[in-house]
């Protein structure tokens with residue numbers, strides 16, 4: 001199938017782009033087009049206007065900042081994967097990126113597009129929540145910044161208003177003794193996850209000082225596993241039985257939404273298996 005007719009605009013500035021988005025009730029940002037264009041071709045999306053942001057300067061850089069790392073919205077998954085700066089300053093993102101789709105899609109798909117789309121089975125939303133990253137948004141009222149945990153509002157729904165553009169993501173420096181965990185179960189490499197987790201543990205000696213664990217593909221948006229994380233705090237990373245006990249608390253943290261890949265029970269089982277796997281690798 002082919003997309004329905006639409007107006008195409010390619011502004012050179014953020015101000016022009018925001019004006020264009022404000023001018024039509026059904027205008028959409030076009031970034032890498034890897035999700036939006038297939039949806040249009042299948043007539044699942046029929047925007048009147050596409051505002052292509054490719055020519056807007058300042059959205060393509062990966063920069064070291066005082067607090068950590070700032071990644072522009074148009075940076076592609078492929079560029080993230082190739083970046084040494086990302087490996088050093090945002091190791092969790094570096095761990096996750098090989099799981100995002102296939103090479104062809106990674107060459108065009110962008111971090112801004114993935115976060116704006118907010119697919120519940122996508123890797124980056126969980127990564128930014130687990131990293132406590134900050135999302136930068138430009139809109140008709142100017143710039144605002146929002147913590148990733150408040151950015152995702154539900155199924156394919158974020159804090160973005162119709163005329164807003166996600167411009168960048170800011171990652172904090174990894175903390176001393178912080179190690180990152182990322183695990184995913186998918187039917188085939190490159191597919192969206194059946195269940196996945198992203199997180200970090202701070203280990204002092206062999207004691208877990210803190211843990212932050214976020215699951216994806218288990219609900220309408222990334223889910224923080226708070227009870228399990230609390231129970232892990234104070235555990236000895238080599239004590240497998242206490243780690244396993246903490247993992248069982250996922251029964252209270254997660255109420256997985258079934259999808260075409262798996263039912264609730266299977267997803268919960270997979271979530272526990274992934275967390276055990278991630279923790280045992282640390283010990």
Ligand SMILES: Cc1cc2nc3c(=O)[nH]c(=O)nc-3n(C[C@H](O)[C@H](O)[C@H](O)COP(=O)(O)OP(=O)(O)OC[C@H]3O[C@@H](n4cnc5c(N)ncnc54)[C@H](O)[C@@H]3O)c2cc1C
Nearest residue numbers: 029031032033034035036101109110112113116122166191
């Ligand atoms: C076969 C296939 C497999 C895939 N597998 C995975 C996977 O395993 N994991 C995964 O995470 N993703 C996967 N994807 C999606 C891929 O990562 C896309 O690149 C990504 O979801 C969207 O990025 P994009 O730049 O292509 O955005 P687009 O398709 O251009 O846009 C997507 C949506 O976000 C909006 N948008 C884009 N950029 C902005 C912005 N800066 N500000 C505001 N709104 C914006 C658009 O209006 C649109 O609604 C897959 C895609 C395909 C086709």
